[in-house]
Amino acid sequence: MSAVTHEAAVRRGRRRQRQRRLTVVRGVVAGVMTLLFMGPILWMISTAFKVGNQAFSATPTIFFAPTFDNFRSVFVKSQFGSALATSIFTATSSTILALLLGAGIAYPLARRRVRGQQHLAFWILSLRIVPPIVVIIPLFLMLRNVGLTGSVWSLVVIYTYMNLPLTVWLLRGFFADLPVEIEEASFVDGASRLRSFFGITLPLALPGVVATALLAFIFAWNEFLFANILTGANTRTAPVGLTEYVTPVSVEWTNIMAAGTLVVLPVWIGALAAQRYLVRGLTLGAVK
Amino acid sequence: MAVSTPPRPAAAGPTRFLKRRAGRRRQWPFLLPMLPGLLFLGAMAVYPTVYSLVISFFRWNLNNPLGKQYGGFHNYDILLKDPAFWHSVGVTLRYVVASVVLELGLGLGLALLFFRSFPGDKLLRALLILPMVVAPVVVGLLWRYMLSVQFGVVNWLIGALGFGRVDFLGSPSWALPTLILIDVWQWTPFMFLIMLAALQGIPEDILEAARVDGAKPARIFFDHMLPLLRYPIAVAVALRLIDAFRVYDLIFMTTRGGPIDKTETLSWQIYDAGFKSFDIGYAAAFSWLMLILVVVLTTVFLRLMLRREDLA
Numbered sequence: 001m002s003a004v005t006h007e008a009a010v011r012r013g014r015r016r017q018r019q020r021r022l023t024v025v026r027g028v029v030a031g032v033m034t035l036l037f038m039g040p041i042l043w044m045i046s047t048a049f050k051v052g053n054q055a056f057s058a059t060p061t062i063f064f065a066p067t068f069d070n071f072r073s074v075f076v077k078s079q080f081g082s083a084l085a086t087s088i089f090t091a092t093s094s095t096i097l098a099l100l101l102g103a104g105i106a107y108p109l110a111r112r113r114v115r116g117q118q119h120l121a122f123w124i125l126s127l128r129i130v131p132p133i134v135v136i137i138p139l140f141l142m143l144r145n146v147g148l149t150g151s152v153w154s155l156v157v158i159y160t161y162m163n164l165p166l167t168v169w170l171l172r173g174f175f176a177d178l179p180v181e182i183e184e185a186s187f188v189d190g191a192s193r194l195r196s197f198f199g200i201t202l203p204l205a206l207p208g209v210v211a212t213a214l215l216a217f218i219f220a221w222n223e224f225l226f227a228n229i230l231t232g233a234n235t236r237t238a239p240v241g242l243t244e245y246v247t248p249v250s251v252e253w254t255n256i257m258a259a260g261t262l263v264v265l266p267v268w269i270g271a272l273a274a275q276r277y278l279v280r281g282l283t284l285g286a287v288k
Numbered sequence: 289m290a291v292s293t294p295p296r297p298a299a300a301g302p303t304r305f306l307k308r309r310a311g312r313r314r315q316w317p318f319l320l321p322m323l324p325g326l327l328f329l330g331a332m333a334v335y336p337t338v339y340s341l342v343i344s345f346f347r348w349n350l351n352n353p354l355g356k357q358y359g360g361f362h363n364y365d366i367l368l369k370d371p372a373f374w375h376s377v378g379v380t381l382r383y384v385v386a387s388v389v390l391e392l393g394l395g396l397g398l399a400l401l402f403f404r405s406f407p408g409d410k411l412l413r414a415l416l417i418l419p420m421v422v423a424p425v426v427v428g429l430l431w432r433y434m435l436s437v438q439f440g441v442v443n444w445l446i447g448a449l450g451f452g453r454v455d456f457l458g459s460p461s462w463a464l465p466t467l468i469l470i471d472v473w474q475w476t477p478f479m480f481l482i483m484l485a486a487l488q489g490i491p492e493d494i495l496e497a498a499r500v501d502g503a504k505p506a507r508i509f510f511d512h513m514l515p516l517l518r519y520p521i522a523v524a525v526a527l528r529l530i531d532a533f534r535v536y537d538l539i540f541m542t543t544r545g546g547p548i549d550k551t552e553t554l555s556w557q558i559y560d561a562g563f564k565s566f567d568i569g570y571a572a573a574f575s576w577l578m579l580i581l582v583v584v585l586t587t588v589f590l591r592l593m594l595r596r597e598d599l600a
Contacts, residue, residue, distance in 0.1 A: 023404070024406075026401055026404070026406050027406040027408065027409075029401060030398075030401050030409065030412050031412060033398060033401070033416070034415050037415075037416050037473065037477060038418065038419075040430055040434060040473070041418060041430075043441060044430050047433070057439060058438065058444065059444060060441045060444055101324055101325035103321075104322055104323075104324060105321075105322045105325040105326065107321065108318055108319055108322055112318060112319075124329065127333050128530065129530050129583060129586060130333075130579060130582075131533055131534040131555065131575075131578060131579065131582060132536075133555045134558075134575035134576070135333075135336040136562070137340060137343075137562050137571055137572055137575070138335070138336035138339040138340045141339075142335070142339075161328070161329070161333070164328070164329060193318065218421055221423070222421075222422075222423035222425075224423070224424065224425045224536075224537040224540070225536050225559075228540075229563060238423075239423050239425040242425055243425070243540075243541075246429070253433050256429050256433070260426040260429060260430060263423055263426055264421075264422050267421045267422070268421060270421075271418065271421040275414060275417075278417065278481060279481050279482055279485040282482065282527070283482060283523050283527065284527075286523040287485055287486060287519075287524070288485070288489075
């Protein structure tokens with residue numbers, strides 16, 4: 001009897017040991033993989049602090065005294081500062097618009113059974129399938145007719161449209177997650193629909209709304225195709241501004257890496273802040 | 289609503305009917321907030337799509353002083369007989385299929401690695417997902433820099449391993465595979481994140497029961513995990529499929545369709561036709577063929593993967 005339990009204890013001990021070893025192996029492999037995926041980004045950031053001959057040597061420079069010259073030249077010698085400002089403006093205002101219009105559609109979809117609402121929701125989702133290049137010519141002609149090409153507003157309009165399916169689907173999910181009873185309790189207290197939405201539903205759904213906003217901002221911030229075609233010399237966004245360092249004569253790599261770092265940084269902070277909702281956001285609520 | 293209205297005896301026939309109609313009318317102010325958004329979507333989605341369909345039947349080059357001329361199926365006829373069109377369909381399909389398959393495999397592998405916790409897993413996971421939020425323009429430039437034949441760190445690395453230097457983006461045989469690998473670098477984290485969330489959603493007792501029955505890890509994965517991952521895999525692959533199809537920024541920043549025509553994807557060719565040759569009717573027909581291709585492929589894929597109960 002005691003021999004059997006002893007044997008079982010030994011077996012359990014071995015299993016635990018094996019598991020501990022497995023955990024170490026998993027951690028090491030995961031670390032290596034992370035380094036592989038992070039490597040290029042670290043390389044970009046480090047190059048942003050290098051001078052020309054460190055960036056262009058045949059053997060890579062890993063240890064060096066960092067310089068801020070590239071960042072200085074990005075802001076002083078080129079228009080990149082204003083491109084960043086344009087990006088901040090277009091991404092922010094289109095995000096706000098998409099949230100407002102999206103919430104207007106999402107809330108009734110989440111709260112009322114209306115005939116055909118499932119069809120409506122899927123129609124909105126299906127807009128996400130259309131490749132931007134397909135609609136760019138008609139949109140270009142349309143915006144040219146109303147005199148919006150070359151203006152930042154054309155981008156605000158397009159990014160709002162681009163992000164609406166995302167905001168509708170995400171917000172619908174976040175609103176539907178809230179128990180109806182809380183809102184109903186506020187009706188008993190005599191609140192109107194509108195007041196109960198802004199006073200109760202919205203604050204309770206706030207983390208989800210903020211995550212939705214961050215994702216919409218990221219997509220607008222990174223967009224290039226429309227920005228490249230629709231903006232003029234004074235209304236370039238940051239991704240378009242980057243292309244200016246690439247000329248047929250030369251490519252200003254160190255400046256590109258500095259400017260690229262500036263483009264990536266805010267989006268990273270946003271992504272890390274929204275991490276908990278990232279899966280839900282990227283699958284438009286299909287996977288929670 | 290049940291709370292706000294005190295219980296009333298059920299009204300008889302006609303009054304009940306009236307009440308229901310009143311209820312339907314009361315919905316309208318509630319649906320009002322949808323109006324601005326729906327009108328905006330309608331204007332931005334329906335009009336351009338229909339307009340592009342209409343002009344696809346015209347011969348219309350912005351450089352041509354004659355302007356628009358009805359051409360029937362002329363543009364479609366040219367396209368479907370043009371080997372360059374079929375070439376770009378082939379390039380795009382190879383790009384999409386190869387990158388999505390690799391991303392799914394790698395992402396699933398990584399998710400299994402992170403499935404059981406280990407010290408520092410939260411930090412590594414947060415770092416691992418960052419490539420996917422980098423603007424594709426930055427991704428293109430960054431890799432162009434790293435892959436440079438003269439000073440690229442990648443060529444230095446493979447040189448250190450004893451191989452010769454490769455002009456990754458400039459060689460006809462390497463260009464497309466290189467773009468695929470860049471896509472895999474950027475989007476594997478996306479698959480990883482979704483697969484990890486899906487794995488963590490599997491009820492622990494299912495896996496525990498299989499383990500007690502003495503199932504080997506590989507058996508547990510194929511028999512107990514994979515079937516439960518069908519839906520998340522379908523969603524993630526469909527989304528990646530849709531996005532990989534539109535690849536443009538990356539190509540703009542790296543190969544610009546070259547060398548020769550090795551990386552001319554559908555998006556790139558449509559852009560060329562519309563904004564370099566200003567052949568608007570032709571570009572519109574091209575876009576419609578692309579749209580049909582994307583919609584058909586996505587629908588067929590989802591039909592194969594999803595069951596009726598998934599859509600509820």
